[in-house]
Amino acid sequence: xxxxxxxxxxxxxxxxxxxxxxxxxxxxxxxxxxxxxxxxxxxxxxxxxxxxxxxxxxxxxxxxxxxxxxxxxxxxxxxxxxxxxxxxxxxxxxxxxxxxxxxxxxxxxxxxxxxxxxxx
Amino acid sequence: xxxxxxxxxxxxxxxxxxxxxxxxxxxxxxxxxxxxxxxxxxxxxxxxxxxxxxxxxxxxxxxxxxxxxxxxxxxxxxxxxxxxxxxxxxxxxxxxxxxxxxxxxxxxx
Numbered sequence: 509x510x511x512x513x514x515x516x517x518x519x520x521x522x523x524x525x526x527x528x529x530x531x532x533x534x535x536x537x538x539x540x541x542x543x544x545x546x547x548x549x550x551x552x553x554x555x556x557x558x559x560x561x562x563x564x565x566x567x568x569x570x571x572x573x574x575x576x577x578x579x580x581x582x583x584x585x586x587x588x589x590x591x592x593x594x595x596x597x598x599x600x601x602x603x604x605x606x607x608x609x610x611x612x613x614x615x616x617x618x619x620x621x622x623x624x625x626x627x628x
Numbered sequence: 629x630x631x632x633x634x635x636x637x638x639x640x641x642x643x644x645x646x647x648x649x650x651x652x653x654x655x656x657x658x659x660x661x662x663x664x665x666x667x668x669x670x671x672x673x674x675x676x677x678x679x680x681x682x683x684x685x686x687x688x689x690x691x692x693x694x695x696x697x698x699x700x701x702x703x704x705x706x707x708x709x710x711x712x713x714x715x716x717x718x719x720x721x722x723x724x725x726x727x728x729x730x731x732x733x734x735x736x737x
Contacts, residue, residue: 545726555673555716557726570725604672611678613720614663618672 510535512605512619520599520626526592530605530619531585538563538583543608545615546579546590548601556601560608561588600626630655632717632729640737647704649732651717656697661720664693664702667731668713676715677702704734712736 516528530544537544546558559569561579569577578591592599602621609616631654641647651662660680665673675684677693680700690705704711717729 554730555718555728557728606672608726609678613659613661613726614675614678614718615665615673615726616675616678616684618674621672 510607510617512607512617514603514605514619514622516603516622516624518622518624520595520624521628522596522626523594526590526595526599526603526624526626528590528603528605528622528624529587530589531587532607533586536583537581537586537588540564541610543612544579544581544588545606545608547604547606547615549604549621550598550601558590558592558603595626597626600624629725630657630719630721630727632719632727634715634717634729634732636732637730638733638735640735641707642737643707643709645707647702647707647711647734649702649704649715649734651695651700651702651729653698653700653719657700657719658721660696662693662695662700663718665716665718666711666713667716673716707734709736 511533513531520526543560545560559579561567561581567579576593581588602623604621605619606615607617633652635650662680664677667673681693692703694701714731714733716731
């Protein structure tokens with residue numbers, strides 16, 4: 509059973525960089541065939557896809573966030589990470605990591621999510 | 629970018645009733661790349677359906693999906709108390725974008 513767990517600072521100040529890590533267990537990122545994603549949900553709102561990374565390091569980002577997003581992978585630790593720069597209060601959200609299944613178009617495993625407030 | 633519009637925004641029904649949730653796309657969704665998720669308060673979304681009508685592992689058969697092109701439907705044949713939640717549709721396009729609908733809240737009447 510694949511499990512994903514987000515971790516990172518609980519609070520970020522405006523203009524700083526939000527950094528989160530997703531640790532994957534029950535499966536290896538380097539085995540290939542899956543895309544590893546970040547998704548966020550503003551309080552009381554819907555879901556917004558941020559971007560994904562493949563085990564090779566290939567990435568693709570939501571164009572609306574592309575200028576501020578970097579997703580990286582550390583296969584030795586079976587982790588992938590999100591960096592979102594120049595944050596504002598509008599970036600306050602629950603951030604989820606999730607896997608796109610072998611079908612390539614749906615999210616079959618999700619982390620529990622972590623709330624990241626942006627506040628001074 | 630394909631925009632998904634879900635309706636109604638809120639659906640009030642009683643246990644045992646039938647629920648019909650709609651998801652309309654601004655452009656045709658290719659290859660039936662459409663999925664549905666259920667989200668309960670404080671929890672991550674859970675995959676219900678993919679490929680329009682394929683139930684994910686462990687999803688009971690009271691859940692069914694249908695549709696094609698731009699109009700899709702999630703049907704819950706007989707509502708159980710645990711089915712009251714928010715439901716999202718999601719699509720994928722060849723430009724590698726994933727987008728979600730804004731959600732339908734299914735609440736107890």
